[in-house]
Amino acid sequence: MASIPPQARSKQLRACLLCSIIQHPMDFRKNGCPNCEELMQVLRGHHESSLFSLTSSQMKGSPDRISVCTTTYFDGIIAVIDAEASWVARWQRTSKYVRGMYAVRVKGRIPEDVEAELESRGIKYRPRDQSDQD
Numbered sequence: 001m002a003s004i005p006p007q008a009r010s011k012q013l014r015a016c017l018l019c020s021i022i023q024h025p026m027d028f029r030k031n032g033c034p035n036c037e038e039l040m041q042v043l044r045g046h047h048e049s050s051l052f053s054l055t056s057s058q059m060k061g062s063p064d065r066i067s068v069c070t071t072t073y074f075d076g077i078i079a080v081i082d083a084e085a086s087w088v089a090r091w092q093r094t095s096k097y098v099r100g101m102y103a104v105r106v107k108g109r110i111p112e113d114v115e116a117e118l119e120s121r122g123i124k125y126r127p128r129d130q131s132d133q134d
Contacts, residue, residue, distance in 0.1 A: 017128065018125075019035040019102075021035055028060075029061060033059050033069075035098060076105060078102045
């Protein structure tokens with residue numbers, strides 16, 4: 001479960017470009033993304049080039065990875081407590097994720113090589129900027 005960041009640190013918050021969870025950079029560095037860390041491990045394990053290793057390794061412990069896979073540019077915050085029962089979580093495509101704070105819209109995209117690797121594994125990347133509406 002992700003924690004709710006204290007107000008004093010709110011200007012430093014970052015949103016994951018894959019799942020839109022909002023955390024402090026130190027939380028991403030200490031624990032990684034609670035929704036995407038396992039996915040990133042799988043991607044890293046299937047591709048060995050040094051460029052891909054830099055951009056698709058886990059966020060946990062990696063400031064470089066955090067800076068390319070998260071952003072400070074996001075709009076709106078949703079508190080998700082019971083994701084499976086929440087219509088808002090279904091609308092935001094976060095119903096299978098951990099409880100926590102999520103951005104309504106995240107500005108930016110994951111690196112192209114990460115997107116290509118996701119697609120090669122049959123995972124469709126859907127930007128969190130609401131440009132890809134259902």
